Amino acid sequence: MTTTGKNAARHDHENDRGNDRRSKQWLRRGAAAVVLAAVLGGIAAPAALAAPTGTRGAAAASATGARGTLVSVSAPTTLSRDEVAAELASYGVDTATVRHGITAYRLTYATVDPRGRRTTATGLLVLPTGGPARPDLVSDTHGTVATRDDAPSGGAGYNRVIPYLHASAGRAVSAPDYLGLGGGPGPHPYMDTASSVTASVDMLKAARTAAHRLGRPVSRDVYATGFSQGGQVAMAVGRELSRGRDGLRLRALAPIAGPYDLTGTEIPAITDGRVAPATGVFYLSYFLTAQNRLHPLYKDPAEVFRAPYAQTVEGLFDGNHSYEEIVQGLPQTPGELLTPAWAENIRHPRGALLTAMKANDDACDWKPAVPVRLYTGAADTDVPIGNSRACAADLARHGVRAKVVDQGADADHTATALRSAPQAVRWFDSLSRRVR
Numbered sequence: 001m002t003t004t005g006k007n008a009a010r011h012d013h014e015n016d017r018g019n020d021r022r023s024k025q026w027l028r029r030g031a032a033a034v035v036l037a038a039v040l041g042g043i044a045a046p047a048a049l050a051a052p053t054g055t056r057g058a059a060a061a062s063a064t065g066a067r068g069t070l071v072s073v074s075a076p077t078t079l080s081r082d083e084v085a086a087e088l089a090s091y092g093v094d095t096a097t098v099r100h101g102i103t104a105y106r107l108t109y110a111t112v113d114p115r116g117r118r119t120t121a122t123g124l125l126v127l128p129t130g131g132p133a134r135p136d137l138v139s140d141t142h143g144t145v146a147t148r149d150d151a152p153s154g155g156a157g158y159n160r161v162i163p164y165l166h167a168s169a170g171r172a173v174s175a176p177d178y179l180g181l182g183g184g185p186g187p188h189p190y191m192d193t194a195s196s197v198t199a200s201v202d203m204l205k206a207a208r209t210a211a212h213r214l215g216r217p218v219s220r221d222v223y224a225t226g227f228s229q230g231g232q233v234a235m236a237v238g239r240e241l242s243r244g245r246d247g248l249r250l251r252a253l254a255p256i257a258g259p260y261d262l263t264g265t266e267i268p269a270i271t272d273g274r275v276a277p278a279t280g281v282f283y284l285s286y287f288l289t290a291q292n293r294l295h296p297l298y299k300d301p302a303e304v305f306r307a308p309y310a311q312t313v314e315g316l317f318d319g320n321h322s323y324e325e326i327v328q329g330l331p332q333t334p335g336e337l338l339t340p341a342w343a344e345n346i347r348h349p350r351g352a353l354l355t356a357m358k359a360n361d362d363a364c365d366w367k368p369a370v371p372v373r374l375y376t377g378a379a380d381t382d383v384p385i386g387n388s389r390a391c392a393a394d395l396a397r398h399g400v401r402a403k404v405v406d407q408g409a410d411a412d413h414t415a416t417a418l419r420s421a422p423q424a425v426r427w428f429d430s431l432s433r434r435v436r
Contacts, residue, residue, distance in 0.1 A: 065110050066110065067110055067111055067112060067198070067202045067205070068109060068110065068111070068201070068202040068203075068204075068205025068206050068209075069109060069110040069205075069206070069209075070107060070108075070109050070206045070209040070210055070213075071107075071108040071109055071110060071120060071206075072107070072108040073105050073106070073107055073108075073125075073210050073213075073214075074105055074106035074107075074153075075105075076103045076104060076105050077103070077104045077105075077156070078101065078102070078103045078104075078129075079101055079102050079103075079104075079164070080101040081098060081099070081100055081101045081129075081168065083101070084098055084100075084101060084102055084164055084168045085098045085168075087156075087160075087161075087164060088161060088164060088165055088168075091158065091161050091418065092418050093161060093165060093418055093421065093422065094422040096422065097165070097168070097169045097422055097425045097426060097429070098165070098168040098169070099128075099130070099131070099168060099169055099170060100128040100129050100130040100131050100167070100168050100169075100170055101128070101129040101130070101168070102126050102127065102128055102129060102164055102167040102168055103126070103127050103129060104124055104125065104126045104127075104160070104163070104164075104167075105124070105125045105126075105127075105210065105214075106122055106123070106124060106125075106153040106182070106183070107122060107123050107124070107125050107153075107203070107206050107207065107210055108120055108121075108122050108183060109121060109122075109123070109202055109203060109205075109206035110202070110206075111179070111198055111199050111202040111203075112195075112198055112202075113179060113186065113189075113195065114179075114189050114192050114194065114195040114294055119179065119184070119185060119186070120183075120184060120185065121176065121177060121178070121179055121182070121184040121199045121202070121203065122151070122153045122177045122181075122182035122183040122184050123152065123153055123174065123175055123176040123177050123182065123199075123203040123206075123207070124152035124153040124160065124163055124173070124174075124175040124177075125172070125173070125174060125175075125206075125207045125210055125211065126160075126163045126164060126166075126167035126172065126173040126175065127167060127172050127211060127214070127216050128167050128168065128169075128170050128171065128172070130170070131169075131170030131171075132170060134217055134218060134219050135170055135171050135172045135216075135218050135219065136171050136172070136218065136219050136221040136222070136223060136251070136432060137171065137172050137173070137174055137204060137207065137208070137218050137219065137220075137221065137222045137223070137248075138163075138166040138167075138171045138172070138173045138174070138222070138223045138224075138225060138428070139173075139174050139200060139203075139204055139222055139223070139224045139225070139226075139234065139237055140152075140162050140163050140166060140173055140174070140175045140225055140226060140230070141175070141176065141178075141196070141200055141224075141225075141226030141227075141229075141230030141231075141233040141234050141237065142159045142162075142175065142176075142177075142178075142226065142227065142228075142229070142230045143159075143226075143227045143228030143229050143230050143231075143417075144190070144228055144229045144283070144286070145159065145181060145323075146188070146190075146286055146316075146317050146319070146321070146323065146326055147319065147320070147321065147322055147323060148180075148181050148182060148183075148319045148320065149182075150181075150323070151177035151178070151181035151182040152175040152176075152177060152182070153175075153177050153182040153183065154177070154181075154182055159175075160175075161421070162175075162225070162227065162417075162421045163175045165421055165422065165425060166225075166421075166425055166428075169425045169428075169429065171223070171428070172207065172211055172216070172218040174200075174203050174204045174207035175203075176196075176199050176200045176203035177199075178195075178196050178199050178200075178233075179195055179196075179199050180319060181319065187290070187293065187317070187318065187319060188290065188317075188319060189290055189293065189294060190229075190286050190287060190290035190291075190317075191229065191259075191286075191287050191290065191291065191360050192290070192291075192294055192360065193232065193233065193236050193359070193360045193363060194359075196229075196233045196236070197233065197236045197237050197240050200233060200237045201237060201240055201241065201246055201248075204222065204246070204248055205246065205247070205248075208220070220247060220248050220249050221248075221249050221251045221432075222241060222248050222249065222250050222251060223251050223252050223254070223428045223431070223432075224237050224238045224241070224250065224252070224253050224254070224255070225253075225254040225255060225256065225421075225424050226255050226256065226258070227255075227256045227257060227258075227417045227420075227421075228256070228257050228258065228259070228382065228383055228413065228417075229258070229259065230255075230256075230258070231255035231256050231257055231258020231259070231260070231375075231383075232255070232258035232259050232260050232360075232363045233258075233363075234253060234254075234255040234258065235253060235255050235258065235260060235363040235364050235391065236363040238250055238253045238368060238370070239363070239366045239368075242366070242368060242369065242370075250368075250369075250370050251370055251431060251432075252370050252371050252372070252373075252427070252428060252431050253368060253370060253371070253372045253373070254372075254373050254375065254420075254424040254427060254428070255374060255375070256375040256376075256416060256417055256420045256421065256424070257375065257376055257377065257380055257382070257383045257387075257388070257413060257416045257417065257420075258363070258374075258383065258387060258388070258391070259383050259387050260361075260363050260364050260387045260388070260390060260391040260394075261361065261386065261387045261390035261391065262357045262360060262361045263349065263354070263357050263358060263361055264386075264390055265384055265386040265387045265390055266383065266384070266387060267346060267349065267357065269384045269386070270283065270284060270334060270346065271334070271346055271347050274381065274384045274386075275381055275382065275384065276381040276382070277332060277333040277334065278327070278330075278332050278333075279381065279382050280333075280334050281330050281331060281332065281333065281334055281336075281337050282326065282327065282330065284334060284337065284338070284346065285305075285309075285313050285316070285317070285326075285330055285337065286317055288304060289301075289313060289314050289317050290317065291353075291356040294356070295352050295355055295356040295359070296352060297352050297353055297356065301313060301314060302339075303339065303341070303342070304338065304339060304342045305337060305338065305339065305342075306336065306337060306338065306339055309329075309330065309331065309337060312329055313329075313330070316329050316330070334346070363391070364390070364391035364392075364394035364395055365394050365398075366398060367395075367398035367399060367400055368395070368400055371431065372395060372400065372402035372403070373402065373403045373404075373405055373424070373427060374388040374391055374392055374402050374403070374404045374405065375388075375405045375407065375416065375419075375420035375423070375424065376388035376389075376404060376405065376406055376407065376416060377406065377407040377408065377411025377412060377413070377415060377416030377419075378406055378407075378408060378409045378411060379408075379409055379410055379411050379412045379415075380411065380412055380413045380416055381412060381413065382412075382413035383413060385406065388404050389404065392404050405420065405423065407419045407420060
């Protein structure tokens with residue numbers, strides 16, 4: 001949930017809180033809003049997008065054109081090679097692959113909502129200032145965020161670390177915000193894999209258009225990666241690209257710590273202690289309130305959530321509350337959050353809940369024709385390692401041998417991301433050399 005199994009050994013209460021603080025630091029750092037400005041190639045920016053990110057004015061944006069049509073491009077953020085290295089080093093990221101400076105743009109583009117209705121979404125396009133004349137594309141899908149400005153295009157912060165890392169190595173990066181985050185209208189349909197895929201693929205199309213108009217055309221080769229919720233999305237994006245109908249060519253898959261196995265690993269891990277209790281509360285609250293809009297789970301929040309949380313939990317996930325505000329508004333354990341009936345339903349899912357879980361549980365149930373590496377960490381108490389093992393088993397049933405890269409017994413959720421991302425860059429380097 002960053003969607004996706006968050007698991008590890010049980011910890012005492014103080015260790016749980018310590019892990020939660022570390023996850024928070026990764027899950028919400030950064031956020032200062034960027035001002036939307038310059039428009040590319042004469043495409044008019046919707047008036048709603050002239051406001052700073054995070055405002056409800058973005059809800060007024062209307063889609064124009066087919067899916068993937070570029071609507072607007074923001075004024076760029078440019079960093080030199082040394083500035084990129086300093087930014088990444090501040091998060092503890094290995095900077096050995098930093099070879100170029102970068103320029104980042106917020107894109108607004110046409111896509112569809114979970115019911116197929118036209119809407120807009122935003123995302124971050126990052127271009128290297130050097131490297132190949134026609135760089136390949138990386139699709140980088142981010143982990144769980146509940147605050148609009150914490151999405152990649154929302155401003156400098158943790159969700160730009162991996163895009164900057166890949167772009168500084170010489171590839172263009174398409175980092176979608178998903179629906180309802182960044183400058184996109186409406187609520188975010190958290191853990192709705194189908195709409196995350198359409199938003200991600202449409203962002204890739206818009207990214208290619210923008211890059212061409214910016215005088216830096218990119219190839220149609222795509223290397224897909226993503227962290228946490230984005231790891232699961234990356235696998236599903238790979239499946240969509242493999243169908244060959246989007247003008248893009250999948251080259252490799254390198255998801256990191258994804259919640260691929262909701263029914264068999266992630267949700268059970270929330271109930272048995274492998275996921276830190278406070279983290280489990282955050283994920284459950286976000287998942288249940290978002291999924292209720294798509295697969296009606298309840299008519300009244302009081303059916304699911306105990307008092308006083310039943311009166312406030314839905315409002316906490318409106319996209320405008322900070323991570324700290326959300327955590328302060330929730331209890332520390334699932335038992336304090338859920339009614340007895342729903343605590344039992346989480347332990348033994350049935351009915352509409354089981355339907356919602358299964359609808360988002362098949363990202364690895366296909367046969368990739370490209371190399372796959374699944375990055376994970378044995379000490380992850382957000383998305384337990386069992387998720388990656390389950391994904392590898394699904395792929396094996398299709399005759400695909402995916403390499404599971406365990407970052408070690410000390411690798412929690414954050415450490416798994418920080419160690420895995422530079423390794424994925426090097427792996428993509430080695431693969432691209434073979435292609436050429």
